[in-house]
Amino acid sequence: MPSGVRGHPVGVQSGPFPLHDPTKETDVEHTLPALPYAMDALAPHISKETFEFHYGKHHQAYVTNLNNLIKGTEFENLVLEDIVRKASAGIFNNAAQVWNHTFFWHSMKPSGGGEPTGALAAAINAKWGTFAAFKEAFTKSAVGNFGSGWTWLVKKADGSVDIVNTSNAGTTLTSGDKALLTIDVWEHAYYIDFRNARPKFVETFLNSLANWDFAAGNFA
Numbered sequence: 119m120p121s122g123v124r125g126h127p128v129g130v131q132s133g134p135f136p137l138h139d140p141t142k143e144t145d146v147e148h149t150l151p152a153l154p155y156a157m158d159a160l161a162p163h164i165s166k167e168t169f170e171f172h173y174g175k176h177h178q179a180y181v182t183n184l185n186n187l188i189k190g191t192e193f194e195n196l197v198l199e200d201i202v203r204k205a206s207a208g209i210f211n212n213a214a215q216v217w218n219h220t221f222f223w224h225s226m227k228p229s230g231g232g233e234p235t236g237a238l239a240a241a242i243n244a245k246w247g248t249f250a251a252f253k254e255a256f257t258k259s260a261v262g263n264f265g266s267g268w269t270w271l272v273k274k275a276d277g278s279v280d281i282v283n284t285s286n287a288g289t290t291l292t293s294g295d296k297a298l299l300t301i302d303v304w305e306h307a308y309y310i311d312f313r314n315a316r317p318k319f320v321e322t323f324l325n326s327l328a329n330w331d332f333a334a335g336n337f338a
């Protein structure tokens with residue numbers, strides 16, 4: 119559950135996204151959130167080795183860097199989401215990458231993929247006509263997101279859904295959009311398992327990993 123001043127809910131990005139372990143609310147430093155599944159749970163699509171590096175090294179490094187950078191600054195006692203919204207440069211980059219990666223892990227699940235149902239499915243069909251057309255548009259956007267970045271399915275302020283690309287540490291937390299689902303298209307996300315084949319990684323994400331229950335919970 120996101121918190122305002124540590125431990126005090128602010129209702130931003132509410133839904134089934136446990137960014138903060140309630141047992142860690144009194145910790146002074148930011149901590150690497152637990153994965154919602156075991157490191158080998160998404161194999162063979164995403165290997166344990168990828169999680170050892172992407173989660174264990176990259177995500178951890180963003181947390182460590184953030185803790186070092188905010189020491190003695192105005193950001194030291196803010197919760198993660200508030201740092202992302204207020205900071206710039208290195209503090210923003212590391213804070214946003216901590217948040218984005220946690221959101222990405224929750225955007226996948228073992229035996230994921232398939233199609234959403236209910237209100238989210240209706241919103242996707244209203245925007246793209248069919249789920250197949252959405253997948254085509256999402257794939258085109260993710261494959262065409264130049265360099266390092268993130269591709270998001272978002273809910274707009276008017277309740278409709280859209281696909282948004284951000285670059286580097288760019289995040290929906292600083293826009294008016296609510297994140298529903300995301301894929302990390304930095305090369306470190308797929309190079310061990312897919313080498314340079316980003317299209318295959320995006321295809322695998324949509325067909326076998328995407329957590330539509332998580333997206334539906336965020337949409338609600």
Ligand code: FE
Nearest residue numbers: 302304306307
């Ligand atoms: Fe990453």
